[in-house]
Amino acid sequence: MVKNLTDKDFVKETSTGVTLTDFWATWCPPCRMQGPIIEQLDKEIGDKVKITKMDVDANQKTPMTFGIMSIPTLIIKKDGQVVDKLVGLHSKDQLKTVLAQYTN
């Protein structure tokens, strides 16, 4: 299962290596499509990328720092620095291609 982050632990949990965080909410249909894709990606990608998610309903601070105004938004960080921000539903293959740029 992909770990649900909160405003409290987001920075710590995404401070090393390559991380991907899916910002979502229960009311958002494309988020509900993105969810299972993220779960599958997590299984396939193993330790290379740390996959996490954050419910924007329960956590408002982190989404605001990133200026998120549309969900799903996927934030990719490398060693604690934001390197990519993807807006909208993305397929597993699309995500793998993007992540490959940062893991190699």
Place this chain on the structure above:
Amino acid sequence: MRKYDVVVIGAGPGGMTAALYAARANLNVAMLDRGIYGGQMNNTDDIENYPGFTTIKGPELGEKMYQGTVKAGVNFVYGDVQNVTVDDQQMKHIQTDSDELVASAVIIATGSNNRKLGVPGEEKFSGKGVSYCAVCDGSFFKGKNVTVVGGGDSAISEGLYLANVTDGVNVIHRRDQLRAQKVLQNRAFDNDKIDFTWNTSVTEILGDENHVTGVKIHNNQVGDDTTLDTDGVFVYVGNFPNSQIFNNLNITDQAGWIITNDQMETTIPGIYAIGDVRQKQLRQITTAVGDGGIAGQNAFEYFEAIKHRQTVKD
């Protein structure tokens, strides 16, 4: 490789109905979707024109339809279809991102997606104030003023939704009247929080580093260009068909809508198309459901006919 009698691609209202009918005819049915079942209903807040329910939330109607397919024995398969090919035995091969399915009949129910405006700034501010889903993003605009572009059912019903969560909604429409159903129109005209800008097209979306600040507009009658301040732009200017993956089959018109007869048959025997992806006049849940019933039944008859032919040959 997994074998089925019928594979339905897309689990919106049309696809779920087709799968239900085929499964109740005792066929082995797979219903594929790249996400959650429900299709465009998931993007709809209140549905008031589906008989049997005075008002129902889109996702809830999707859930109810899905339960019906499960009860009938439909197999829900998660997958993103890459292409469909037909072999010399007339079997259909459905390639997904992770699997291959084989079936005698295929029912295409892939629906449609929001069309973009195609103006400068749209791409740049996507996710920074430009949105195609009011239900998803409306809550980011609490206490703000937003713009809705379009004049059809989606534009007006989502405009009404946004009027509930934002401070004010300005609907910009290129004509002097709306295309939306009268009941929605009246509700929008009666809503104090909704204004209209008629005969006007959005020509550019403006903003600073981080988000949308306004739109540049062109009045089609007077011919002048002005700027309007806004915090968000919700685009509802029609749809385009999700049919690119079937290009190799040559079953669409020039715009990409799949052509069928009134039996939902495409030009390829055993391949049907239903719902929003089909070339037709009225794209609604009710019409998708109607299409689905016809295709599910015809897929059954097609399957029986080939079985019979094979028995005769043997």
